[in-house]
Amino acid sequence: MKEPPALGADWSKLPADILGTIQGELEFPDLFRSAAICPSWRAAARSLRRHGLYSRPQTPCLLYSTAAAGARAAELYSLADRTTYTIPLPDPPIAERSVVGSSHGWLVTADARSELHLLNPATGEQLALPPVATVEQVSPVLDDAGDLQRYDLSFYDAKLPRKENQPPQPYAADRLRLRRVLYLKVVLSCDPSRGDCILMMIHNPYRQLSFARVGSSKWHWITTSFWVSQYSDGIYHDGAFYAMNLLGGIHRYTIEGSCATRDIVLKDTLPYMAYSMYIARTTSGDFLQIRRITTDTSEDSLETRTSDLEVFKVDLEDQQTVDVDTMGDDSLFIGHNYSCCVSTKDYPGLRPNHVYFTDDDEYSLMDDQDYRRDVGVYSLESKSTTEIVTPEPWLSRPIPVWITPSFTKINK
Incomplete structure (x- = not known):
């Protein structure tokens, strides 16, 4: 007489610590799916997120709005x-x-009054950043009652004696135009949930730099002249910001106070x-x-398309750049996101030797x-x-952007 087949293991009775260890190693789509298996798995997944224990590095995602x-x-x-998820x-x-x-894992967004916010889409947490009125070239103009009427944007850099190339331009406080002209890109030194975080902002006029700490009350202007500034992008590495200007030069900025x-x-x-x-x-x-090369899609439009991308390795010793034919197993992400390379060995859902890009054309954004x-x-x-x-x-606004989800919450 044959023995009856052994019953399958009851995975719902897996010890909570082992279950938490397993779920903590899953990317968020698999974590969400595992939470649907049974009540005990759902409770374990919620506990991971509630207590800030779910910190597995995630594959980059594309965030965008739809009707x-x-x-x-x-x-x-x-x-x-x-797969697409609605949040x-x-x-x-x-x-x-x-x-x-x-x-x-955090977005930097500007609201209808041109005020900046940090937003973590994965956790729903949000932080206000220093007021737009504290940017060096932005001056608030009040009416007779003391209420904000508009902002004036002045066009000068640090060259002395100070000379403005044109009169200050007025922007109504409740209109969208100032944020489209002023803000170009903001990068963070670290995840704000993990401690002291500094923001570096590339902004107009003249693609200058300002910085602020999360929780502080003002932006600090980095005083550079027109020909030194004109920055296009920046990253944070080894305790300092590295900013690239429009001529390909790289400047390291160390922040102290x-x-x-x-x-x-x-x-x-x-x-x-x-x-x-x-x-x-x-x-x-x-x-x-x-270097990103774009072409116009029509003669009467600012709409552009990426037609070519050139990648160069920076040789700091010989002070030159060398053409790169391949990035090997790396994928590169560019746009309004923090420009970064990701290994496809660690994230097999990505394509090696590919550049993932989103729109960040300054003039179409204005x-x-x-x-x-x-x-x-x-x-x-x-x-x-x-x-x-x-x-x-x-939708075309706000623009789509790459984001690497972070489920780590701020320790309040």
Whole structure:
């Protein structure tokens, strides 16, 4: 007589500590799926997130808004499992904001009054940043009752004697125009939930730099002249910010209190200004200079498309850049996000030797018209571009942006 087949293991009775260890190693799509298996698994997943124990590094995702999601939610497209997730977000509505940065799982957004906020879409946490009125070239103008009437934006740099190239430009406090002109990109030194966090902002006029600490009350202007500044991108590494200017030079800024010390680590490498330039570090530690070439899609439109991407390794010793034919197993992410390389060995859902890009064209962002956004994946080998999602579902504002979700909550 045959023995009856052994019953399968009852996974619902897995010890909580073992279950938590297993779930803690899952990417968030798999964590969410595991939570649907049974009540005990759901409780374990909630406990991980509630107590801030779920800190597994995630594969980058594309965050964007859609008409279907509404004004107070965003869509998160996971490159790990090619699935879209809808996430509710706190006010002000995401549809009324501009996105000017994405670092360490946090968005930097500007509301209708041009005030900046840090927003973590994964946890729903939000922090106010120093007022726009504390930016050096922005002056609040009050009416007779003492209420804010408008902002004036002045056009000067640190060259003395001070000379303004044009009269200050007025911007109504409740209009969107100031934020589109002023803010270009903001990068963070670290995840704000993990401690002291500094923000570096590239802003107009003249693509200058200002910095602030999370929780502080003002932006500190880094006083540079027109020809020294004109920055295009920045990253944080080994205790300092590295900013790349439009001529390909790299400057290191060390922040101490309210002061910044500048060191030139790479001299200017280009004889012309390249407005779509990025700085990143490979997973092996090399600095990269990335040049993005775009073409207009029509004669009467500012709408552009990425037609080519050139990647160069920075040789700091010889003060030059070297053309890179391949990034090996690395993938590169550029746009309004923190420019970074990610190893496809650690994140198999990504394509090696590819550049994932989103739209960050300065002039189309300033314009009031809505444009089809420039989003895609570029192969350095075939020099061809493919779409992320077909047909593209996102609205043109706020612009789509790469974000690496972080479920770590702020320890209050």
